[in-house]
Amino acid sequence: MVTxxxxxxxxxxxxxxFSDFFLPRVFTLPGAVDPITEQETGGATETVDAVREEYQARQIDGQAIQSRDFKLLALVNNFTEINPKTDGLKVNxxxxxxxxxxxxKDAADAVWIIQVRGL
Incomplete structure (x- = not known):
């Protein structure tokens, strides 16, 4: 059995x-501002190798998946500081x-499938 x-x-x-296709992508999680102290807390930046994959035209519905959306595929173990499911996450x-x-994550818990929207 495969594990x-x-x-x-x-x-x-x-x-x-296929290392030529895995390009470094910079993920940035902005910090939060404490409303009492007005100090910015947290925030993180992590560079992760990922492959860009375009959506097929039939997958684009104009709502959940828009015409400027695409996917990034990255190994799960490459993320050590940032969880890609975090709200407000940006990527360059x-x-x-x-x-x-x-x-x-895919079913094997090996690859993050990340939907990205161009700004």
């Missing part, structure tokens, strides 16, 4: 084999700041 660890190993092998893709709309 989750096996799938994670396969995903890592794919990243190694090819010099353009974008908003993370949604993120979910």
């Amino acid at each position: 989750r660890a096996d799938f994670q190993g396969i995903a890592a092998d794919i990243k190694t084999t 893709v090819d010099g353009v700041d974008c908003q993370v709309v949604r993120a979910e």
